[in-house]
Amino acid sequence: MKKKFNIDIIEFNFLVEACIPPRxxxxxxxxxxxxxxxxxxxxxxxxxxxxxxIQLNPSFNLDNEDCKWFYDRFDSENQYKVYSLYDNKExxxxxxxxxxEYHTEINRHISEEYIIKTEKI
Numbered sequence: 023m024k025k026k027f028n029i030d031i032i033e034f035n036f037l038v039e040a041c042i043p044p045r046x047x048x049x050x051x052x053x054x055x056x057x058x059x060x061x062x063x064x065x066x067x068x069x070x071x072x073x074x075x076i077q078l079n080p081s082f083n084l085d086n087e088d089c090k091w092f093y094d095r096f097d098s099e100n101q102y103k104v105y106s107l108y109d110n111k112e113x114x115x116x117x118x119x120x121x122x123e124y125h126t127e128i129n130r131h132i133s134e135e136y137i138i139k140t141e142k143i
Contacts, residue, residue, distance in 0.1 A: 031064075035076075038053075038056055038075075039075065039076060041056075044088070057091055061096065069096050069098065072096060073096040073098075091120060099142075100118050101117075101142070102118065102119065103116065104116075104117045104124045104140050105137070105140070107136055112138070115132055117131075
């Protein structure tokens, strides 16, 4: 059973900072959750502040692929609405660009063949 708990945004930022890659697997899993899950529970300002905070840390290195994922997810200039058509169903997805693909998560992207249109958010 999953239990939910509240954490102050500053404490959250410290926790994320402690998990900047490369780190052991448990911290790496949290880093991925920050990108895939916690991002959606944050306000726009909290996202911007977290990105600024993490970028100030000398351990944060965009040559590291996991750091690049974080940067791409949290960069406010890299957010898109992607309109798709799959099985005659239209959908709108909040995405970020990573390596020329529109991602909703690290391991999920919208295939180009299903994209109708994109808008920068």
